[in-house]
Amino acid sequence: MLVVASDAHRAHVSLEIHNGIMSESHESPERADGIAAALAVAGHEMVVPEAVDLDLVRSVHTTEYVDFLSTAWERWSERETGPAAMSFMWPARGFGDARPDDLIGQLGYHSFAADTTIVPGTWEAITAAAAIATTAADRLLDTRATTYGLCRPPGHHASTDQFGGYCYLNNAGIAAQRLLDRGAQRVAIIDVDYHHGNGTQSIFYDRSDVVFVSIHADPREEFPWFAGHADEVGVGPGEGWNLNVPLPRGADRARWFDALDTAAGYLDRSEVDAIVVSLGVDAYVGDPLGTFELTTDDFTVVAQRIAALDRPTVVIQEGGYAGEALGVNVAAFLAGC
Numbered sequence: 001m002l003v004v005a006s007d008a009h010r011a012h013v014s015l016e017i018h019n020g021i022m023s024e025s026h027e028s029p030e031r032a033d034g035i036a037a038a039l040a041v042a043g044h045e046m047v048v049p050e051a052v053d054l055d056l057v058r059s060v061h062t063t064e065y066v067d068f069l070s071t072a073w074e075r076w077s078e079r080e081t082g083p084a085a086m087s088f089m090w091p092a093r094g095f096g097d098a099r100p101d102d103l104i105g106q107l108g109y110h111s112f113a114a115d116t117t118i119v120p121g122t123w124e125a126i127t128a129a130a131a132i133a134t135t136a137a138d139r140l141l142d143t144r145a146t147t148y149g150l151c152r153p154p155g156h157h158a159s160t161d162q163f164g165g166y167c168y169l170n171n172a173g174i175a176a177q178r179l180l181d182r183g184a185q186r187v188a189i190i191d192v193d194y195h196h197g198n199g200t201q202s203i204f205y206d207r208s209d210v211v212f213v214s215i216h217a218d219p220r221e222e223f224p225w226f227a228g229h230a231d232e233v234g235v236g237p238g239e240g241w242n243l244n245v246p247l248p249r250g251a252d253r254a255r256w257f258d259a260l261d262t263a264a265g266y267l268d269r270s271e272v273d274a275i276v277v278s279l280g281v282d283a284y285v286g287d288p289l290g291t292f293e294l295t296t297d298d299f300t301v302v303a304q305r306i307a308a309l310d311r312p313t314v315v316i317q318e319g320g321y322a323g324e325a326l327g328v329n330v331a332a333f334l335a336g337c
């Protein structure tokens with residue numbers, strides 16, 4: 001399979017507040033390097049992406065947000081000495097829609113969680129990841145063969161104008177928009193990451209041209225806490241084009257595959273002419289951030305089930321934090337495509 005990847009992610013070494021302590025992010029450079037190493041062993045063809053298309057990025061995200069991301073580190077470093085730019089306050093319930101003029105307030109306005117920071121390499125990494133997603137979509141359309149975008153950082157928690165959950169630009173959303181721009185009438189995004197893809201859901205919530213389907217840990221007991229419930233079905237023209245299948249923490253393999261049947265059946269009825277897979281592998285039994293029990297071999301079966309839908313498919317990397325097993329699990333998925 002064609003794998004699109006870049007080394008530009010390596011300069012993005014972010015921090016997160018974990019258990020009350022500022023720590024190195026679980027979302028580390030070793031993740032993408034480990035995946036690339038495992039895919040090289042498996043014999044996949046690797047290519048670097050074309051230059052990022054910022055007009056495409058701005059058709060998924062607001063111009064204000066893209067401009068903010070492109071300058072945030074420079075603005076931070078001119079006035080602060082801290083190693084990572086982040087806010088300490090967000091517009092929670094009860095606050096209005098104010099737009100601060102100051103960098104710190106804008107960091108709060110444009111983010112939603114204390115697990116995600118902006119560091120010197122962030123802009124280079126996130127634009128490379130967006131370029132990877134775009135090139136993976138383009139090569140799919142050129143060849144009709146499934147492609148894989150080794151995006152890092154991931155994207156599915158990022159909305160039109162907010163970063164969080166280790167995500168800044170919504171790579172899967174960018175791939176879906178590219179497929180639409182090149183002629184697809186309706187695209188499905190199936191998100192199998194352990195966490196709900198709240199950003200992807202919100203970007204396309206009022207649209208019928210992108211169907212969003214997600215299997216994830218129930219937000220009543222897991223991040224991202226405030227989105228991903230079963231009653232979120234879309235709004236306006238998007239009503240009925242959003243399907244969440246939340247599962248309790250600790251759900252076993254049988255329950256996970258039942259959810260996949262539900263998701264696949266819904267997709268098959270949705271008359272989509274292409275599929276974007278948001279491939280988080282943190283539903284793995286050994287993942288430090290997850291509580292599900294999928295095995296390495298299960299990921300091959302998941303890919304086979306999606307391939308049986310028989311639509312042009314681009315696979316975009318999301319989460320997965322299980323060290324050495326991460327690359328092995330991604331390779332297992334690609335073996336089933």
Ligand code: Q9C
Pocket residue numbers: 016017018019115154155156157165166167193195223280282289318319320
């Ligand atoms: N310090 C993805 O899998 N943050 N993002 C953990 C504990 C939530 C996961 C907080 C995990 C975000 C793409």
Ligand code: ZN
Pocket residue numbers: 193194195280282319320
């Ligand atoms: Zn995740």
